[in-house]
Amino acid sequence: MRIGELAKATGTKAETIRYYEREGILPAADRTDSNYRDYSDEHLATLIFVRRARALGFTMAQVRELLALSDHEDKPCRDVDQLVQRQLGEVTRKIADLTSLQNELQHMLRSCQADRIGECRIVESLARPLR
Amino acid sequence: MRIGELAKATGTKAETIRYYEREGILPAADRTDSNYRDYSDEHLATLIFVRRARALGFTMAQVRELLALSDHEDKPCRDVDQLVQRQLGEVTRKIADLTSLQNELQHMLRSCQADRIGECRIVESLARPLR
DNA sequence: CTTGACCTTGTAGTTACTACAAGGTGCATA
DNA sequence: TATGCACCTTGTAGTAACTACAAGGTCAAG
Structure with a gap:
C-alpha cells in the first residue's frame, strides 16, 4: 500500500x-x-x-523500547525481563488511574441521568492515591 | 505551601x-x-x-474540559452529560488498549520466567482491534 | 495532457513544557 | 551583618513530537 x-x-x-x-x-x-x-x-x-x-x-523512547521487545528472540531472557517488568509497572499504574477516572465519570453520568447534580469528585479521582 | x-x-x-x-x-x-x-x-x-x-x-485542552466538570453545578445536566459521555468513551478505549498491552507483557514475563522465548505479539496487542 | 499523489530538501509553526539569564526581594543562619 | 538560597518578574531560547508549507521534480490515471 x-x-x-x-x-x-x-x-x-x-x-x-x-x-x-x-x-x-x-x-x-x-x-x-x-x-x-x-x-x-x-x-x-x-x-x-x-x-x-x-x-x-508513552514517549517515543518508550515506544522504541516496546517495539524492541518484538524481536527479543535475539536477546537473553534476563535482559528482556527487566524491561518488560518496568513497562508492566507503568501500564498497570495507568490502568489503575484510568479506572478510577472511569468510575467517577460513570458516577457523574448516573447523577445526570437521574437529573440531579451529584457532588463532583473528578479531581479526587486521580489525585487521591498519592504515590 | x-x-x-x-x-x-x-x-x-x-x-x-x-x-x-x-x-x-x-x-x-x-x-x-x-x-x-x-x-x-x-x-x-x-x-x-x-x-x-x-x-x-490527555491534551491540555482535554484536561481543561475534565477540570471544567468539577464545577458542573453551574451548568445544566444535559450539557455536562455529553462531555462526560465523550470522555468516558475515550477513557474506556484507553483502558482496553492498556489491558491488551498488559496481557501481552505478562505473557512475555511468564515465558521468560520459564526461560523459554515465547513468540512475541506485542505489536498485535495494540494493533489488532482496528477500530 | 492535465491533475493529483507521490518524491526530495528545507524551513518554520504548534504544543507542552524546560532551561536559562538578568535583576530584584525575603529570610534563615553562620 | 553577610552569605546563600528560595522566591519574584520578564524574556528568550531549547526540546519533543509533530504539522504545515514551499520549491522543484516524477509518475500515472482519466
Missing part, C-alpha cells in the same frame, strides 16, 4: 509517517519502480501500535 | 507550575506578604490530577 492509503487507514499524516521513518520508529518501506513507498501489513500493524502507544502517553 | 514544596510533592518543575498558572490550568495561588505563591491542598490535588491526566495521554 502507498503512503496515502496507510495515512488514511491509521489517521496519520503522510508527513508524520515519513518523520517516523526518519526517526527509525517505523522501518523504511520497500520502494516501487517509481520510487513510491510500498507498505506491508506489518508496517500497518506497527504504525497502529505506535499511534496507540503514543495516545496512551 | 510554597511553590518549591508543591513542586517536590508532585514531581513538577516550579517553572511548569507557573506555566500552568499562566495557561489557566491551575488557578492562581494566594500570595504571602512577601509575594510568594501560597498553595492550598486543593491546588495540590488539582496539580496531581493534571499531571496524571497528561501522563495518560
Whole structure:
C-alpha cells in the first residue's frame, strides 16, 4: 500500500509517517519502480501500535523500547525481563488511574441521568492515591 | 505551601507550575506578604490530577474540559452529560488498549520466567482491534 | 495532457513544557 | 551583618513530537 492509503487507514499524516521513518520508529518501506513507498501489513500493524502507544502517553523512547521487545528472540531472557517488568509497572499504574477516572465519570453520568447534580469528585479521582 | 514544596510533592518543575498558572490550568495561588505563591491542598490535588491526566495521554485542552466538570453545578445536566459521555468513551478505549498491552507483557514475563522465548505479539496487542 | 499523489530538501509553526539569564526581594543562619 | 538560597518578574531560547508549507521534480490515471 502507498503512503496515502496507510495515512488514511491509521489517521496519520503522510508527513508524520515519513518523520517516523526518519526517526527509525517505523522501518523504511520497500520502494516501487517509481520510487513510491510500498507498505506491508506489518508496517500497518506497527504504525497502529505506535499511534496507540503514543495516545496512551508513552514517549517515543518508550515506544522504541516496546517495539524492541518484538524481536527479543535475539536477546537473553534476563535482559528482556527487566524491561518488560518496568513497562508492566507503568501500564498497570495507568490502568489503575484510568479506572478510577472511569468510575467517577460513570458516577457523574448516573447523577445526570437521574437529573440531579451529584457532588463532583473528578479531581479526587486521580489525585487521591498519592504515590 | 510554597511553590518549591508543591513542586517536590508532585514531581513538577516550579517553572511548569507557573506555566500552568499562566495557561489557566491551575488557578492562581494566594500570595504571602512577601509575594510568594501560597498553595492550598486543593491546588495540590488539582496539580496531581493534571499531571496524571497528561501522563495518560490527555491534551491540555482535554484536561481543561475534565477540570471544567468539577464545577458542573453551574451548568445544566444535559450539557455536562455529553462531555462526560465523550470522555468516558475515550477513557474506556484507553483502558482496553492498556489491558491488551498488559496481557501481552505478562505473557512475555511468564515465558521468560520459564526461560523459554515465547513468540512475541506485542505489536498485535495494540494493533489488532482496528477500530 | 492535465491533475493529483507521490518524491526530495528545507524551513518554520504548534504544543507542552524546560532551561536559562538578568535583576530584584525575603529570610534563615553562620 | 553577610552569605546563600528560595522566591519574584520578564524574556528568550531549547526540546519533543509533530504539522504545515514551499520549491522543484516524477509518475500515472482519466
